[in-house]
Amino acid sequence: FEPVSVGIAIGAVSALTGYLSYTDFYCRFTECCHEERPLNTSALKLDLEEKLFGQHLATEVILKALTGFRNNKNSKKPLTLSLHGWAGTGKNFISQIVAENLYPKGLKSNFVHLFVSTLHFPHEQKINVYQDQLQKWIRGNVSACGSSVFIFDEMDKLHPGIIDAIKPFLDYYEQVDGISYRRAIFIFLSNAGGDLITKTALDFWRAGRKREEIQLKDLEPVLSVGVFNNKHSGLWHSGLIDKNLIDYFIPFLPLEYKHVKMCVRAEMRARGAAVDEDVVTSVADEMTFFPKDEKIYSDKGCKTVQSRLDFH
């Protein structure tokens, strides 16, 4: 060996490892974007299976979509998911689980952004201003972190047309004005289509079929058409649907009595209390169920479980 080149090689290696450990060290104290970090699929799967009740379709599709997207280094467009269902069925909850699996700080991460229609875009006469602001906000954040996550809650309360401002970012472009949006994730949450989902779930129930037999193909086409034609879906006649820029329409099924009970138990455990089945039953019994005759589905899902538990 020639001493000089060995010295240079050692220097280079130590400089490199020094740099790497510096990056690791740095990211321990400051949040880093980690654009290329693959998703820990088994951790996400476990989280969904343990925490999300009664949503076999959402669990399956989210897992498949996120794993495929994050592990594909050459995605051609950002991932766009549209979550639909009745109130309190877990749409915000699953977004939180997804966010936490992508970034340890979850919804508090600098790379996860939540928009709430009634809060951020309240005035119909300001649509143009909102469109402009939205574009700037998304451009700025994606240029800082390519794998940013944007969650739009209450899509059904969004004035028609606003969302189309982000259409260029969701399309199959390599770059838009020098920025690539291909690693970003967009999640839309909406009650629109909840009636269609409930109808299908009821049809299965009345036919004596199991809820778990409902497949994505029973609902996805109905949902995309229903939402496109619904003036109050936030996606009414939207170019996002028209141009097939939404990768998955994900149905959230209405929750049954047994799921409400599961939510009560989960909440008790989260509070560090022992599970008391008498309390579980009385909280679940206080919820209201529909349709009028059969009373199968909770009309608020699991939404008021936490506050009701405070009274026991």
Ligand SMILES: Nc1ncnc2c1ncn2[C@@H]1O[C@H](COP(=O)(O)OP(=O)(O)OP(=O)(O)O)[C@@H](O)[C@H]1O
């Ligand atoms: N399927 C579920 N599995 C477990 N917990 C659930 C589920 N659905 C709802 N919850 C519980 O109820 C709370 C409220 O649900 P969430 O905010 O996710 O409802 P949502 O579908 O987003 O409703 P909305 O359409 O009214 O915004 C959650 O924080 C969670 O604790």
